């Protein structure tokens with residue numbers, strides 16, 4: 001016999017835990033599966049300074065432990081387990097956990113997040129939290145009046161470079177190709193920005209520094225006759241080469257955009273399948289912040305409650 005629940009939440013980031021707080025306080029007795037990364041992405045960072053309510057800042061791990069405690073306090077059933085399959089079109093929806101346990105759910109809130117893409121250099125892991133970041137909005141403040149590099153040639157990279165130019169003294173934009181993928185308007189903005197220096201045809205070979213990033217080893221025109229290796233001195237290295245939403249198991253059922261983000265009804269968390277809601281980074285190609293994820297988790301729980309009471 002499979003277990004039957006009214007509200008199943010997939011993922012334990014700010015979106016999932018916030019949905020669990022609201023759903024448990026609405027008497028939906030939610031069950032939440034934490035997945036491979038209990039607490040979500042914020043557990044990989046040190047200080048979080050922009051989550052409202054913490055004037056002194058808080059570590060990512062403490063913040064997530066607090067959210068978890070708050071959800072448990074109101075009765076959310078938080079479990080270890082990874083959702084490995086989902087039949088969302090069934091009624092009730094059938095969710096398989098760890099390849100064996102099947103849960104039948106009247107409503108499902110998907111909050112599985114999105115993972116930033118990295119270049120795959122060993123130095124990215126070595127300097128994680130010590131100068132390497134995939135989020136200018138989150139970490140740019142730590143680089144005021146310092147020199148940073150942004151990797152990428154799309155609109156996001158341009159946006160990150162422009163944002164950082166408002167804080168840092170200089171921004172290198174490292175673009176692999178001889179041109180950018182970004183829209184013309186974004187390219188123009190970057191090119192006109194006196195603080196941004198664009199390095200075309202350039203790849204990153206590695207990073208260096210004693211107690212954090214102090215510079216990057218770069219190569220220009222890799223593999224060509226005019227290949228040239230050189231170093232730049234930087235304090236921060238920002239990746240802006242895209243994110244991968246964690247939606248593989250829902251493909252073919254939920255409407256996804258071309259990158260894989262779940263499409264929701266504008267201003268809501270409802271998806272194309274009644275009773276299935278998407279909250280947090282998994283449905284947000286634009287903001288990807290803890291507070292926006294938490295806000296949409298709140299919306300998802302309220303929508304689930306209204307769906308169940310209809």
Ligand SMILES: Cc1cc2nc3c(=O)[nH]c(=O)nc-3n(C[C@H](O)[C@H](O)[C@H](O)COP(=O)(O)OP(=O)(O)OC[C@H]3O[C@@H](n4cnc5c(N)ncnc54)[C@H](O)[C@@H]3O)c2cc1C
Nearest residue numbers: 011012013014015035037040041083113280281288289290
């Ligand atoms: C290094 C770093 C620093 C950051 N700093 C800040 C900051 O200072 N301020 C800020 O606002 N934002 C910051 N962010 C961004 C912030 O962490 C995210 O916007 C936020 O965590 C998104 O929350 P979420 O709930 O959507 O998903 P996530 O936090 O990504 O959580 C996703 C959850 O889904 C689970 N999951 C995935 N697949 C499955 C599955 N198949 N079954 C079950 N569970 C699954 C995972 O285990 C995880 O618990 C930072 C991000 C990073 C990586």
